[in-house]
Structure formats: structure tokens, C-alpha cells
Amino acid sequence: MxxxxxTGVIGIMGLSAALLTGCGDSxxxxxxxxxxxxxxxxxxxxxVAATKKxxxxxxxxxxxxxxxxxxxVDLAVDQEKNCExxxxxxxxxxxxxxxxxxxxxxxxxxxxxxxxKNQPGSDKVLAKVTDKWVKTPADDASTSGxxxxxxxxxxxxxxxxxxxxMKKGDTTTVDGKEAITLTKKASGGETHTMYxxxxxxxxxxxxxxxxxxxxNEATFTDYNKPVSPxxxxxxxxxxxxxxxxxxx
Numbered sequence: 001m002x003x004x005x006x007t008g009v010i011g012i013m014g015l016s017a018a019l020l021t022g023c024g025d026s027x028x029x030x031x032x033x034x035x036x037x038x039x040x041x042x043x044x045x046x047x048v049a050a051t052k053k054x055x056x057x058x059x060x061x062x063x064x065x066x067x068x069x070x071x072x073v074d075l076a077v078d079q080e081k082n083c084e085x086x087x088x089x090x091x092x093x094x095x096x097x098x099x100x101x102x103x104x105x106x107x108x109x110x111x112x113x114x115x116x117k118n119q120p121g122s123d124k125v126l127a128k129v130t131d132k133w134v135k136t137p138a139d140d141a142s143t144s145g146x147x148x149x150x151x152x153x154x155x156x157x158x159x160x161x162x163x164x165x166m167k168k169g170d171t172t173t174v175d176g177k178e179a180i181t182l183t184k185k186a187s188g189g190e191t192h193t194m195y196x197x198x199x200x201x202x203x204x205x206x207x208x209x210x211x212x213x214x215x216n217e218a219t220f221t222d223y224n225k226p227v228s229p230x231x232x233x234x235x236x237x238x239x240x241x242x243x244x245x246x247x248x
Contacts, residue, residue, distance in 0.1 A: 034198050040166045040182050047196040047204045052153050054203065054223045055079055059152065061218030075147075076227045083147035084229035089114075097133075097229040098147040104133045104232055128243065133232035135239045171198060174205040175221060188212050 035043050051057065056078035063071045075085030075096070083098045092114050094107035107115065109130045116122035169181035172195065179195035186192060190212030195205045201223070208217040231237075 035168070035180055035196075040168050043168065043180065043196055043202070044166065044182060044194065046202045047194070048153065050201045051204045051220070052150060054201070056222065056224055056227050057149065057203075057220050058085075058222035058225075059218060059220055061216060063216040064214055076222060076225075077147050077149040077152065078227040079149055081147045081149070082227045082229055083149075084227065096147075097231070099229045099231055102231065103136045103147070104237065105136060106131065106133045106232075125243065129238055129240075133237045135237055135241075166192070166194070175219070177205055179205045186212070190215070 038046070056076065058074070058076040060074045061072070069090040071090075072088040073085065075083055075087070077083040081098060083096065085096055087094050087096060089111075092108070092111040094105050094111045097104040107130070109126065112126055112129050113122075116125060119125075166182045166184040169183050171178055171180050173179065174195050178198045180198050182194040182196065184192045188211075191210045193206075193208045193210075195207070197203045197205050203223050204220050206217065206219045209215055
């Protein structure tokens with residue numbers, strides 16, 4: 001089995017990009033506090049900057065892919081690339097822990113069936129990794145950037161055109177925190193909404209896309225809370241590199 005072929009967790013970066021494309025730019029109106037003097041693009045810029053600077057955050061989101069499959073993520077990450085959480089793609093579920101430059105994955109049978117698809121000897125390997133903590137190489141291309149907080153947020157600025165034409169809306173609450181809404185109707189008919197905290201730092205609290213073929217929603221919480229995943233014990237860990245080297 002080739003370690004670099006374990007690709008079941010790659011979808012997170014794509015998910016984050018889809019969840020975070022709804023950053024605003026340009027119009028104002030709506031609520032007159034506390035961003036009365038800021039246009040939608042200025043509010044969005046402040047929100048992106050604040051979110052990037054936060055020491056840590058928790059991202060919880062759901063996305064429907066173009067093929068109809070659903071992806072759910074609940075992931076806490078920090079600036080040091082520590083992370084822990086759960087990814088579930090249409091029932092292929094895996095727990096993740098990244099600490100000390102190593103990623104540990106504990107996936108169910110469906111997760112590993114997907115990850116090992118079309119690989120020689122996958123049937124033998126499946127029994128060795130299912131429901132076990134599997135340690136993957138730190139330089140594995142398939143997991144590179146997975147727990148990169150900056151990478152998760154950077155997708156907001158990749159395409160400036162997706163951030164033009166949003167409008168300021170009213171204030172509301174997200175998990176008990178006051179937020180101003182920024183909305184945009186896209187050409188495909190879907191509505192993009194961003195919720196930005198109005199108290200304290202202007203963190204992004206939620207983004208959503210409704211309508212279209214890829215509706216999604218993400219909630220951002222636990223800003224600046226420590227992320228301290230523990231490496232699983234040796235007795236409950238399978239080293240993917242060693243497994244690959246043994247030819248099993």
C-alpha cells in the first residue's frame with residue numbers, strides 16, 4: 001500500500017473554499033451600527049483580516065457536492081497547525097488529530113474502502129486500519145495543508161470577483177452573539193450570506209449559500225481557544241509508513 005494514496009481527508013480544503021466564497025464587497029444600507037461608516041466590502045475585509053489573525057477557531061460546516069454527496073466537517077484548528085475533529089462524507093467518517101507534525105486518522109470501514117480503492121492488497125489492509133488510529137507521514141501530499149488554519153481562511157481572497165456586490169443587512173444573532181449580515185444574489189440564483197460579529201473583534205461567525213446545486217453552511221466558533229490534541233497511544237496506533245514498507 002502506498003502511503004501517499006490515502007486521500008480520504010482531502011475534501012476539507014475544497015469544502016472550506018466553497019463555504020467561504022461569500023465574502024462581500026461594495027454596497028451599504030441596512031443596519032446603522034456598529035459598522036455605520038463601513039461599506040459591505042470594508043466589513044468583509046475587516047472580518048477576513050480578524051479571522052486570519054485569530055490564534056484558533058472551530059469550523060463546523062455542511063456541504064452538498066455536485067454529485068449529490070454530503071460532506072460534514074467539525075474541525076478545531078490553530079495557527080500552529082494543531083487540529084482535531086471529524087469529517088463525514090456520505091457516511092465515510094473519520095476522526096482527525098494533528099499534533100507534533102503527525103496526522104492521525106481513525107476512519108470507519110467505508111472511509112478506508114474509499115481511501116484504499118483500487119489499491120493492490122486493500123482487502124488485507126482494510127482490516128488493519130478500520131477503526132484504528134492510523135499515523136500518516138508528515139510530508140504526505142494527500143494531507144498537506146489539511147490542518148492549516150491560514151489555508152482554510154485564505155480561500156476567501158483567492159477570487160476577488162466572488163466578493164463583489166454584497167449588501168449590508170440587519171443585525172441578528174449567531175449562537176447568542178450579535179452579527180451583521182452581508183448578502184449577495186449570485187448569477188446562478190443562489191444567495192450568499194456572511195454573518196460578522198458586531199461586538200469585540202469582527203470575526204466571521206457564519207457563512208451560507210442557499211439555492212443552486214451546492215448549498216452549504218459553516219459556523220465559526222471557539223476563537224482563540226487552545227487546540228491541544230493528544231497523540232493516540234502506541235498500542236492503538238497503526239503507522240501507515242511502516243505498514244507500507246512491510247508491503248501489507
